[in-house]
Amino acid sequence: MTDNLPTETTPEALPAPPLPRTRMQPAIQLLTSAAIIIGGTLLFTTLVLLASGTAPLEAYRLILSGAFRNPRTIADLIMLTAPLLLCSAGLTLTFSAGLYNLGIEGQIVIGAVLAMVPLRLLPDLPPPVLWLLALSAGASGGMLWALLVGVLRLYTNVSEIFVGLGLNFIAIGITLYLVFGPWKRPGVASMSGTEPLPEALWLPTLEGSRLVPLAPIIALVGISVVWFALTRTHWGLELRATGLNLAAAERLGVPAHARLVQSLAGCGALAGLAGALQILAVYRALIPNISSGIGFLALLVVLLVRFNPVWVGPVAILFASFSIGSIQLPLQLGIDSSIAGVLQGTLVLFALIAQGVQERRR
Amino acid sequence: MDVQIRNLTKTFGSLRANDAISLSFAAGNIHGILGENGAGKSTLMKLLAGFLQRDSGEVLLDGQPARLHTPAAALAAGVGMVHQDPMDIPAFSALENFFCASPRRALPSLAVARQRLIQLNQQLGFTVAPDQPLARLTVGQRQQLEIMRLLACGVKVLILDEPTTGITAAQKTALFAALRRLTAQGETVLFVSHKLDEVAELCQTVSILRNGRVVGPQLAMPQPQAELIKLMFGQEGAPAPPRPTTAPPTPASATPVWQLNQITVREGALTVSNLTLSLPRGCVVGLCGLDGSGQQVLLRLLAGRLRPERGQLLLHGVDVTRAPYRAFRAAGIEYLPADRMHDGVIGALTLTEHLLLTRKPHGLIINRADACTQAETAIAAYNIKATPDTPLASLSGGNQQRAMLALLSAECTGLLFDQPTRGLDVVSARAIWQRLLHRRTEGTAIVFASADFDELLDYSDLLLVFFGGQVSHLLPCATMTATRLAELIGGVGFAEVAARDG
Structure with missing residues (x-):
């Protein structure tokens, strides 16, 4: 035996399998996945529609196109997409780090609550300063609420899922307390929320529309920053390494626990920003249902694109269009708009099934 | 029946x-x-x-x-x-x-x-x-x-x-x-x-x-x-070992890499007690024993992944008994676990990305071209059959192992390796050891655990035998035979070599 390094004759140097096969496979996989996702979703949703006695084609037409009927629905679509995109961007961070941040709803809510504080305490400041204050307060609030999750996860080893869900309830409790207690409308407290903000404090809208241009701009900046951080920076690489294999990342010298907490902080800040926008640009008051379930919808978006920041945008728009389109259902067909939720949920479910099928085949 | x-x-x-x-x-x-x-x-x-x-x-x-x-x-x-x-x-x-x-x-x-x-x-x-x-x-x-x-x-x-x-x-x-x-x-x-x-x-x-x-x-x-x-x-009389037979190049006065004083360390049900050892530079120490007799506990202790319950651990003469893992890394200690995919490397990431993670280049933004060049250099130097963009999970075991070696920093002073050649063919195993022995001549202390007698006897300078959490004193490899080693591992005559202060 010589001490030579292995040469081309080692078993590891066997020729690679023929190329055409490896090239074909991704295409076939993609087609199978698409067939499972689209076929399964249509089948299941159609069954639900038929069971409720609705004409499926008409319902699909409304859901798919309802959001694009007129400038008003398009404005609504954009105003729903903006916070959805922010939350999805945040969840892309936590999912990449391997965390299930189900506490995102609470982070939106606390962001909204804290955004109200400067608006109520300092209404005499110039509006642009107030807006900046409210947005910063919202982001910090969401971040703090998420850091609570991180601290409990790291130091008491409680699953971030349970902490997050628990904190969601507390956040909603705080909102209800404020709406019915200290911040109640003069005279009578009501589920419709606090006294609306003075019109001077509303974020500027497009002429004659409900569209606040600042909201989509902030959202696009948010998702771009997340994309850039995850794909182009050392920090993002370390974050992904932590999510893929915490033990190995730590062994290789990545400060893995710091990255976990930072991903939560980032997600919380983005969710808090979404909450602040709900106050400043959509409801203009604190209402009990200020998050409108956007956090959970964002979970579906991010699960569907498997944490890939490039696809978050298109899918967020698609999901928002389902939600907006389905508002037409009660108006035109007399059925509940929650069928949009069925469609969104089924889509994700079958996407996960398709993924499972592909993995079993390997 | x-x-x-x-x-x-x-x-x-x-x-x-x-x-x-x-x-x-x-x-x-x-x-x-x-x-x-x-x-x-x-x-x-x-x-x-x-x-x-x-x-x-x-x-x-x-x-x-x-x-x-x-x-x-x-x-x-x-x-x-x-x-x-x-x-x-x-x-x-x-x-x-x-x-x-x-x-x-x-x-x-x-x-x-x-x-x-x-x-x-x-x-x-x-x-x-x-x-x-x-x-x-x-x-x-x-x-x-x-x-x-x-x-x-x-x-x-x-x-x-x-x-x-x-x-x-x-x-x-x-x-x-x-x-x-x-x-x-x-x-x-x-x-x-x-x-x-x-x-x-x-x-x-x-x-x-x-x-x-x-x-x-x-x-x-x-x-x-x-x-x-x-x-x-198996039969004795395996082919002649390829090791360089130079004596360990360590003056007795030099500070040992690791110094253990009366260490007691526990993991799960296994306790290794009262361990006093000194592991010098430029020396290969083989840990042998049945699976789970304490070899991994010692490796993880030396790597800073496990804290001792009692006793004192010095690294290059500095007390690191309570120091975190990153202090060990900063002192040039690297730990390569046996299960590469579990906690060794990140299967979904490529060699380029691993180099980016371990080399800690300055700046915020990744310089992918530069990292790719580094990866190509490593691939050539370590003869890894991969491209800079192949996920490590799709490499063969031998190539993964070489990739792990390529990721070691040049300043590595102490290398802890659990099963360096498990599952590798003879040629790959020899290539790995050639790298390791090269590190040894540069002064790195190498501690490895193995179940392979030939590997232990061919490459170690000193041997430590583990038996149910008990540890022998450092046995010079030169006077050890496979038969004797097999007996010791099975507990036969272990009392004679057991560290006496236990």
Whole structure:
């Protein structure tokens, strides 16, 4: 035996399998996945529609196109997409780090609550300063609420899922307390929320529309920053390494626990920003249902694109269009708009099934 | 019940864990199964007990072909296995565990089960109180409970995988007595072990596996120990070692890399106590012993992944007893675990990305072109068969191992390597060792654990033998032979080399 390094004759140097096969496979996989996702979703949703006695084609037409009927629905679509995109961007961070941040709803809510504080305490400041204050307060609030999750996860080893869900309830409790207690409308407290903000404090809208241009701009900046951080920076690489294999990342010298907490902080800040926008640009008051379930919808978006920041945008728009389109259902067909939720949920479910099928085949 | 195994084969990927195994075990006897780590003993037993499914071959029970496709089917056929680590339900009481999977009738009676458990306890001389929560039982008692549960299920073939690890001497005596009593009643017992003296004490026949094949089919005991060792570990007189035979280039006065003073360290059930050692620079220390005898505990201690309970650990003369892992890394200590995909590398990431993670380049933004060039350099230097953009998970074991070596920093002063060449072919293994010995001549201290005697004897300067958490003093490799090493690992004459201050 010589001490030579292995040469081309080692078993590891066997020729690679023929190329055409490896090239074909991704295409076939993609087609199978698409067939499972689209076929399964249509089948299941159609069954639900038929069971409720609705004409499926008409319902699909409304859901798919309802959001694009007129400038008003398009404005609504954009105003729903903006916070959805922010939350999805945040969840892309936590999912990449391997965390299930189900506490995102609470982070939106606390962001909204804290955004109200400067608006109520300092209404005499110039509006642009107030807006900046409210947005910063919202982001910090969401971040703090998420850091609570991180601290409990790291130091008491409680699953971030349970902490997050628990904190969601507390956040909603705080909102209800404020709406019915200290911040109640003069005279009578009501589920419709606090006294609306003075019109001077509303974020500027497009002429004659409900569209606040600042909201989509902030959202696009948010998702771009997340994309850039995850794909182009050392920090993002370390974050992904932590999510893929915490033990190995730590062994290789990545400060893995710091990255976990930072991903939560980032997600919380983005969710808090979404909450602040709900106050400043959509409801203009604190209402009990200020998050409108956007956090959970964002979970579906991010699960569907498997944490890939490039696809978050298109899918967020698609999901928002389902939600907006389905508002037409009660108006035109007399059925509940929650069928949009069925469609969104089924889509994700079958996407996960398709993924499972592909993995079993390997 | 007679057990006949015919041409049983089981492969995992390209590894033939069991290769056309044929054995037969007569009823009413205790049959020993011997073999070193990875010889295929556990695979064979799991095939019999339905935890794995065979690729080909068949198993006859009392002459009838048996279907053993699940543990439940095996249990119904009369084969039950007691695993090395108890596989029971910790949240249940002893009785509830006993009751689980006992032959199911419409409404089984807990009172009857209690009666049966008490009766079996008396019959076998065991000490399991029915209402104890499982968490309060010792490993030995959980093993006793499992044996009784299997007997209550009607098992006629009882498989025990390394049953004497982690139990007390008294429990071992009780276990052996119980096994003898069971075979007197016609049970067949398969006793899987590394420990030669136990097999000699207990078994009527012994079968030896090596590399997935039978090398000694049901030999009648007693057999000369030397003969068994030779069968287990293969012939001596392997090809000449390729190591450079220069003496360790360390002046005695130099600060050792690691200095352990009266260290006690515990992981799980295993405690290594009162360890005093000094590991010098430029020296290769081989850790040998049966799996889980404490080698990994020492490696993880030296790597800063495990804190000692007592004692003092110095690294380059600096007290690091309470220091975090990153302090060890900063001091140039690197730890390469045995399970590469579990905590060694990140399978989904590429070599380029790994270099980015470990080299810690300055700046916020990734310079991919630069990292790619580095990866290409590493690929050429370490002869890794990959591109800079291949995920490490899709590389072969040898290439993954070389990639891990390529990731080591140039300033590495102490290298801890668990099973450096496990699963690698000879050529790859030699290439790895050439790298490691090169590091050694540059002054790096290398500590590695291995189950391969040739590797230990060929490449170590010093050896540490582990036996059930006890550690020998540093033994010079030059005067060690494979036979002696095999004896020490099996505990034969271990007391002579055991570190005396223990």
